[in-house]
Amino acid sequence: MIEDGVFEPVQVHFDDLDAMGLLHNSRYALLVERAIGAYWHRLGWAADPARSTFKDVFLAVREFKVTYHVPIAGSGEPVVHFWLDRMSRTSGVYGFRVLSADRTVVHADGYRVNVNLDPATLRPAPFSDELRAAAEPLIRRTAAAC
Incomplete structure (x- = not known):
């Protein structure tokens, strides 16, 4: 089980x-x-x-993959568990799981790739040292799979 990362409650609304x-x-x-x-x-x-505290403000999603396991029925407050699997010079790969409020059911999991863009050219640009330092607590430390 992955223990690194952040567990963030989110709201599912009727709509x-x-x-x-x-x-x-x-x-x-x-x-x-x-x-x-x-x-x-x-x-x-x-x-x-x-x-912004960070000069890296143009972050685009390059890829997003979701695998569905157990549907979420009705409104409520599931938890999104996320971490950084890796962070290269210009991009970062988040891993995530959407969990039940009690964290016992994995509703979905997947990954999201973000690319830092230069605001003038909209081409990939290196992450700042400040953003890298802030991202450090998210970097996955365990080798266990989801």
């Missing part, structure tokens, strides 16, 4: 559900986005460079 009362498949990615965003916002990240 996130499909006609069967299950969390719509597209909303799992949204839950992951909300969880990762909440973590970085607490550290001072903002999309506006004038307000």
Whole structure:
């Protein structure tokens, strides 16, 4: 079991559900986005460079993979567990699991690849030392699989 990373509660609202009362498949990615965003916002990240603690503000998702295991039925507060599997010069790979509130059920898991972009050229750019230091607690330390 992976113990590294962050466990972030997220909210499933009624309008996130499909006609069967299950969390719509597209909303799992949204839950992951909300969880990762909440973590970085607490550290001072903002999309506006004038307000952000970090100069790395143009981060684009390059790839997003979700594997579904057990549907989430109804509204509630599941938990997104996420970590960084690796961080290269210009990109980072988050691993994640969407868990039940009591963390006993894995509803979905997967990964998300982010690329840091130069705001002027929109081409990949190296991460700043400040962002790398802030990301350090997220880097996966265990070798165990999900």
